[in-house]
Amino acid sequence: xxxxxxxxxxxxxxxxxxxxxxxxxxxxxxxxxxxxxxxxxxxxxxxxxxxxxxxxxxxxxxxxxxxxxxxxxxxxxxxxxxxxxxxxxxxxxxxxxxxxxxxxxxxxxxxxxxxxxxxxxxxxxxxxxxxxxxxxxxxxxxxxxxxxxxxxxxxxxxxxxxxxxxxxxxxxxxxxxxxxxxxxxxxxxxxxxxxxxxxxxxxxxxxxxxxxxxxxxxxxxxxxxxxxxxxxxxxxxxxxxxxxxxxxxxxxxxxxxxxxxxxxxxxxxxxxxxxxxxxxxxxxxxxxxxxxxxxxxxxxxxxxxxxxxxxxxxxxxxxxxxxxxxxxxxxxxxxxxxxxxxxxxxxxxxxxxxxxxxxxxxxxxxxxxxxxxxxxxxxxxxxxxxxxxxxxxxxxxxxxxxxxxxxxxxxxxxxxxxxxxxxxxxxxxxxxxxxxxxxxxxxxxxxxxxxxxxxxxxxxxxxxxxxxxxxxxxxxxxxxxxxxxxxxxxxxxxxxxxxxxxxxxxxxxxxxxxxxxxxxxxxxxxxxxxxxxxxxxxxxxxxxxxxxxxxxxxxxxxxxxxxxxxxxxxxxxxxxxxxxxxxxxxxxxxxxxxxxxxxxxxxxxxxxxxxxxxxxxxxxxxxxxxxxxxxxxxxxxxxxxxxxxxxxxxxxxxxxxxxxxxxxxxxxxxxxxxxxxxxxxxxxxxxxxxxxxxxxxxxxxxxxxxxxxxxxxxxx
Ligand code: MN
Numbered sequence: 001x002x003x004x005x006x007x008x009x010x011x012x013x014x015x016x017x018x019x020x021x022x023x024x025x026x027x028x029x030x031x032x033x034x035x036x037x038x039x040x041x042x043x044x045x046x047x048x049x050x051x052x053x054x055x056x057x058x059x060x061x062x063x064x065x066x067x068x069x070x071x072x073x074x075x076x077x078x079x080x081x082x083x084x085x086x087x088x089x090x091x092x093x094x095x096x097x098x099x100x101x102x103x104x105x106x107x108x109x110x111x112x113x114x115x116x117x118x119x120x121x122x123x124x125x126x127x128x129x130x131x132x133x134x135x136x137x138x139x140x141x142x143x144x145x146x147x148x149x150x151x152x153x154x155x156x157x158x159x160x161x162x163x164x165x166x167x168x169x170x171x172x173x174x175x176x177x178x179x180x181x182x183x184x185x186x187x188x189x190x191x192x193x194x195x196x197x198x199x200x201x202x203x204x205x206x207x208x209x210x211x212x213x214x215x216x217x218x219x220x221x222x223x224x225x226x227x228x229x230x231x232x233x234x235x236x237x238x239x240x241x242x243x244x245x246x247x248x249x250x251x252x253x254x255x256x257x258x259x260x261x262x263x264x265x266x267x268x269x270x271x272x273x274x275x276x277x278x279x280x281x282x283x284x285x286x287x288x289x290x291x292x293x294x295x296x297x298x299x300x301x302x303x304x305x306x307x308x309x310x311x312x313x314x315x316x317x318x319x320x321x322x323x324x325x326x327x328x329x330x331x332x333x334x335x336x337x338x339x340x341x342x343x344x345x346x347x348x349x350x351x352x353x354x355x356x357x358x359x360x361x362x363x364x365x366x367x368x369x370x371x372x373x374x375x376x377x378x379x380x381x382x383x384x385x386x387x388x389x390x391x392x393x394x395x396x397x398x399x400x401x402x403x404x405x406x407x408x409x410x411x412x413x414x415x416x417x418x419x420x421x422x423x424x425x426x427x428x429x430x431x432x433x434x435x436x437x438x439x440x441x442x443x444x445x446x447x448x449x450x451x452x453x454x455x456x457x458x459x460x461x462x463x464x465x466x467x468x469x470x471x472x473x474x475x476x477x478x479x480x481x482x483x484x485x486x487x488x489x490x491x492x493x494x495x496x497x498x499x500x501x502x503x504x505x506x507x508x509x510x511x512x513x514x515x516x517x518x519x520x521x522x523x524x525x526x527x528x529x530x531x532x533x534x535x536x537x538x539x540x541x542x543x544x545x546x547x548x549x550x551x552x553x554x555x556x557x558x559x560x561x562x563x564x565x566x567x568x569x570x571x572x573x574x575x576x577x578x579x580x581x582x583x584x585x586x587x588x589x590x591x592x593x594x595x596x597x598x599x600x601x602x603x604x605x606x607x608x609x610x611x612x613x614x615x616x617x618x619x620x621x622x623x624x625x626x627x628x629x630x631x632x633x634x635x636x637x638x639x640x641x642x643x644x645x646x647x648x649x650x651x652x653x654x655x656x657x658x659x660x661x662x663x664x665x666x667x668x669x670x671x672x673x674x675x676x677x678x679x680x681x682x683x684x685x686x687x688x689x690x691x692x693x694x695x696x697x698x699x700x701x702x703x704x705x706x707x708x709x710x711x712x713x714x715x716x
Contacts, residue, residue, distance in 0.1 A: 011063060102126060104124070264320070286403050308321075403434060587691050608715060671686075
């Protein structure tokens with residue numbers, strides 16, 4: 001374990017301005033918080049955060065990162081709170097510790113090795129500040145170094161697998177090659193010790209066989225460069241057992257067939273000299289085909305740049321050579337952490353990196369201090385996505401702004417279709433809530449539920465929207481069909497004939513449809529009128545005088561003329577085949593009339609609505625409709641009535657009238673002040689009521705209060 005003064009000295013060596021006092025306080029705070037806790041090894045628990053801080057100090061990270069490392073387990077594992085940390089160490093450190101704590105919680109939540117790629121994205125998305133990820137990686141590295149102390153073999157294996165699948169690739173992604181290599185090697189030793197041992201034994205054997213072949217090759221290469229006048233540092237690079245093993249797996253070959261067990265690195269000062277050095281190598285030794293890769297002109301997505309080639313080397317054996325500049329070498333080894341050593345510009349090729357990496361390096365070039373650099377280093381990757389968990393711990397990947405409805409459809413179409421509610425992190429939440437990274441979402445379903453048209457307003461994923469729309473279309477067709485059938489049946493009655501499906505079937509071709517149902521849909525949606533169908537069935541029939549009665553609309557028109565009942569609108573869901581007019585807000589109990597609009601079905605108005613005037617010249621569009629027996633329509637039985645009222649402009653007026661409405665079980669769903677003078681308010685109110693009788697009771701009650709001047713129902 002690193003001691004307090006050693007850690008502080010180490011930090012001060014590369015960052016003389018580091019906050020020594022804060023480092024010391026963090027050390028003491030963590031020591032006190034962890035108290036007598038111990039690790040599996042028997043060491044005091046406190047040794048872990050101190051060693052994690054030590055690892056980060058070797059990467060020369062800023063003091064906020066080192067302090068975060070010291071405190072990283074205090075919130076999760078001790079009585080310490082974020083508030084305390086903010087109080088003693090400031091907002092920045094508190095935010096970083098919070099980030100690391102959240103990552104640790106997600107780690108505990110899920111068996112994510114099945115969805116490694118998604119989990120890696122989640123970790124990146126949650127590490128909004130790259131320092132959170134760096135502390136997390138150092139934490140993992142130390143846990144891997146001390147893995148052998150854990151007794152439970154299954155747990156060891158799980159941690160090692162997770163390291164291999166999640167954390168080593170993350171280290172690679174941000175370019176930290178040394179970290180990646182060590183994580184992989186430690187994990188490999190746990191997961192497949194036999195393979196690792198045998199590869200290591202073969203490497204050792206080769207080393208002894210060749211005497212000091214590697215040293216001889218380095219000398220030879222150095223001579224070759226000197227003769228050509230190129231200044232280069234040549235070093236041997238031992239391949240790690242895990243990368244050899246992976247190559248054997250990938251290429252399905254044995255150990256002997258791997259060409260590049262001997263690998264060398266040539267480091268020069270400029271890009272120009274990289275290509276010169278390459279020319280020297282290829283001129284001196286035969287190149288092996290298909291092994292040449294130029295990652296300088298085309299860098300890897302993580303920013304890695306080097307030239308790779310393989311040749312038959314000075315000792316007549318196949319060797320792999322990497323050529324790079326000093327800057328490229330630093331980035332390859334240390335990734336984003338490299339800028340503290342090489343503060344000057346690292347001009348990467350434009351347009352060839354991931355956006356976040358380019359931005360990161362841009363900031364790197366312009367930031368004066370390491371602190372400033374880190375402060376602004378937000379991981380831009382995956383900011384357009386959120387990652388949530390099912391109760392079983394499966395990860396569901398959704399676009400930002402997604403809701404539980406999107407989540408439900410992403411899990412399974414059927415779950416989407418039947419969802420009625422949800423719990424987010426254990427709490428009941430509305431289906432329109434926006435999901436956040438790491439949310440655990442438990443969808444509540446009911447077999448009786450069907451997709452609601454309102455979902456379309458907040459669902460964002462294509463899958464959910466398509467499914468909801470398709471359902472609504474299907475439902476719409478059913479409703480048009482039902483309505484059209486009722487209209488045709490009624491037209492038969494008006495023509496004083498018996499309804500006959502056979503007769504209708506004979507005329508379907510006239511209306512360019514295939515089936516009777518299709519014709520019903522056409523009538524229900526207003527493309528064809530009931531009369532037109534009757535006229536096709538009984539050619540030459542005279543129009544009934546009854547139709548003329550419709551026109552003088554100022555007088556209440558008698559529905560159900562000559563004993564023919566109005567078409568009941570029960571069971572038709574408002575918003576599909578049937579709409580309630582926004583002008584007069586018809587309520588159950590009102591005398592109503594339907595106006596057919598081509599392609600939209602029927603709009604219901606009260607029979608005295610002013611807007612009916614507009615349809616006076618189009619009697620064919622009028623449709624007799626009636627509330628069903630219970631006076632209810634649609635599913636929920638709740639209707640909106642609209643009233644206009646004038647009340648005195650005085651304190652308490654509004655309170656007074658809303659209290660009266662509430663006491664009469666009316667629910668105000670909308671309220672608008674339409675005019676406001678010194679003396680009076682004019683208000684428009686939408687009130688949810690059962691029926692017209694209910695609204696009349698409310699109006700009567702309102703009239704009884706003194707502050708109210710006048711109350712009237714909206715009349716279109
Ligand atoms: Mn830890």
